[in-house]
Amino acid sequence: MEERKKYVAHCLVLPYPAQGHINPMLEFSKRLIQRGVKVTLVTVVSNWKVVSRKNFTSIEVESISDGYDEGGLAAAESLEVYLETFRRVGAQTLAELLQKLAGSSHPPDCVIYDGFMPWALDVAKNFGLLAAAFFTQSCTTNTIYLHTYNKLLELPLTQTGYLLPGLPKLEAEDLPSFLNRYGTYPGYFYVVVNQVSNIDKADWVLANTFYELEQEVVDWLFKIWPLKTIGPTLPSMYLDKRLQDDKNYGIEMYVPKSEACIKWLDDKPKGSVVYVSFGSFAGPNVEQAEELASGLRDSGSYFIWVIRDSEQEQLPKGFLDTAEKGIIVNWCPQLQVLTHEALGCFITHCGWNSTLEALSLGVPVIAMPLWTDQITNAKLIKDVWKIGVKAVADEKDIVRKETITHCIKEILETEKGNEIKKNSIKWKNLAKSSVDEGGSSDKNTAEFVDELVHRRA
């Protein structure tokens, strides 16, 4: 009973086991904790082995199984098999966990589940719990997948332009790769499109975006979903700075091993460094890595390039000897890099987190999308928010070195680059305001907690 009184409600937070999903859901959890909610993070066993060593101070951690307790996705024979096994074993082990917690001193009131795992909504409802979907992609992307699920977008794509409610006109090549390259990665196609399959049962739909960023499409979705935009979910210390002790919440998942690149940045001229990262999952192929390497070298700019250890052999031999102004790291504290004075621009794959981070920190972007919703994010970056340029690929789908050099110079040295920087600052201010006291996302988070407390009673 004492335990119950300490908190206004108890949420289980259930992210899909990937960096770009865990981070935003953890950051949102901090905002809930700040408002008196008890949060239990539920990870798959293979992740839990990492997470449970992290000394979480303000959050409890429980696990379910994806069927691959040793190794997760990497241990599965294919993506399709992994996802199907996860659906089956995940639903069963989540039910067992909910059964166990029902008998605890503070049983959960609500499951906040990742949109990639709609089966968790069914399980939560079987236990009579409240449930909130959490979408880790833009509302633009949500709308595109919703139309695909409802067969209002016919596949394969044949039209020359698509007009969906609340969105600018999109060409086929602006739509996510699973649509514009229909047939590729059927497992992911199924996952992204089926995010909305049972959404009518959800009590809330939480989206990691902010109202001012996607106003028209949010207004449209708001008519059909109990939607609350609650982002951007960057740590408070980079935005509103209202979470006391933000750093010490102890729930950052991936603390980088070294901050060497921050030291390296310290003596570089203001606005001079190009930061290159393709996120935690995909990366450029060998030919693309070669072109990028040459483009960076030829630009004569300072650069930091994040390449995971497993992919470093893709670099041309001796590259670093000829490109003296750059460093390669296998991981970096991206937010610290993006906020460093020396930073000039960000060559990014346009994953939704990286997109929001660049936009919220006022960093101009060179968009080099690889797949999924990155393609659509790149379109918004260039044409709607005007915070960057797109490095356009040739007919072999490779961005050539000349294009890369041109984009870098365009951002760092031209009037167009200055305009882009001005726009970036505008969005940075809007992003901060949205999570600051009384801002759109702040109000929505407060409303979510109020409704939760009211409805759980």
Ligand code: UDP
């Ligand atoms: N990230 C990081 N250090 C790196 C590369 C990436 O901290 O060296 C973080 C980045 O800040 C972002 C996340 O990893 O929060 C990547 O998410 P995103 O949605 O951009 O891409 P994904 O990994 O899902 O493709």
